[in-house]
Amino acid sequence: MAERDTSFLFSGTSFNRKKFAAVFTRFKEKKGNDVSPRTEPKLVEDATPAFQEDEGVKTHYVDKKRKRKAVDSDPVEGFSVFKSSKSQKANEGDQQAENAIMLEKKEYYRQLEGDAIFRKKHNIHVSGSNVPSPLRSFAELKSRFSSKSYILRNLAELGFEEPTPIQRQAIPVLLSGRECFACAPTGSGKTFAFVCPILMKLKRASKDGVRAVILCPTRELAAQTARECKKLAKGRKFYIKLMTKQLVKGADFSKLCCDILISTPFRVQFAIRKKKLDLSKVEFLILDESDKLFELGLVKQVDSVVKACSNPSILRSLFSATLPDTVEELARTIMHDAIRVIIGRKNSASESIKQKLVFVGSEEGKLLALRQSFAESLNPPVLVFVQNKERAKELYNEVKFDDIRAGVIHADLSQVQVVNHKIPKLTCEVLSLLIRF
């Protein structure tokens, strides 16, 4: 049939059957074979019932599977030995890695627990993510943070044997490159808690612009901070500048060599505006006694200094004896991922200070109560803090005629007069003080 169908293709050509006899026969055979596949399905249909067929196929398949399994599990000498030792090794490796992770985790939790116990012992409260471990000793400045030996030498010369609680926690926070809200009572060593990491991070003196700014609410505090800073930097040629009146008026800030600038906000703001002081390279900005810096009168000045310190990788930190919620909220707007460190209870006084609240009824009652206290229990020397300079003068005039020696410090006195009143040299029994802003 194929022959007939395709014959028209070959019309006009003669097919030599003799010559191609062998091929012709083969072709014919193939044609006959072609029939069988077409009839095969019929055979299957006609044969045993479907379920039997299935069973058969199934059994055959299962058998095959079994066989394959048997073949697979047949121990092939050499190969199976190699295979099992390899998987055993892999298992051992996995186990070792798992053990190492477990050990690491255990060590991590052990350290966290140790840190928590240590903080509790020193009344250190922290909040924030990944808070660095507190300092166990000043020696850790070298072992953990590779401090230069001049720092440890100066601390020893100053007679500091152990870090204070605020130093234990704030120093590692700043050295780890984190910002810090620190609240610790007056006299708890906050100044070294920020001066020490700044000096360590700055490493050496540089003539490349101002690298750290410490803002203090008063000139006296700024001067005191500068003195402390120089004590710790002794033996190193850091440029530590106190922004005095002379400096702010006379300096050429484009040529000023200054690693650490310590000032009140007003003077820095003045220098920025009038003298083109460039603070764009500042790496550390410390707001010392920040509760005072964020009070109404100063907050705008502080704000302009914060803006002028435009280095994107700057670290800003706050140190204060009290941290009112409003200050914290305001400060958080300029800080990133800061760690909060509180020594004792927030806004509490030093535990070594006894506090007493006396109800006096009226203004006159205050003076009466004070006199009564002198007569009964207050042993001189005594410091009396008042609201403003008028009240300081008034109180001084009241008590100077009593049978007690009194002195007074306020903003109308010259710097020399104030310095001459230095507390350790104090000879009078009562000193009425105004903290000047």
Ligand SMILES: Nc1ncnc2c1ncn2[C@@H]1O[C@H](COP(=O)(O)OP(=O)(O)OP(=O)(O)O)[C@@H](O)[C@H]1O
């Ligand atoms: N680790 C220390 N060991 C012993 N004395 C220290 C230590 N750190 C600081 N001091 C001393 O403690 C005194 C108080 O320190 P500092 O002025 O820094 O306290 P402060 O918390 O800043 O107080 P304020 O709130 O009044 O500014 C200083 O005379 C300082 O030299």
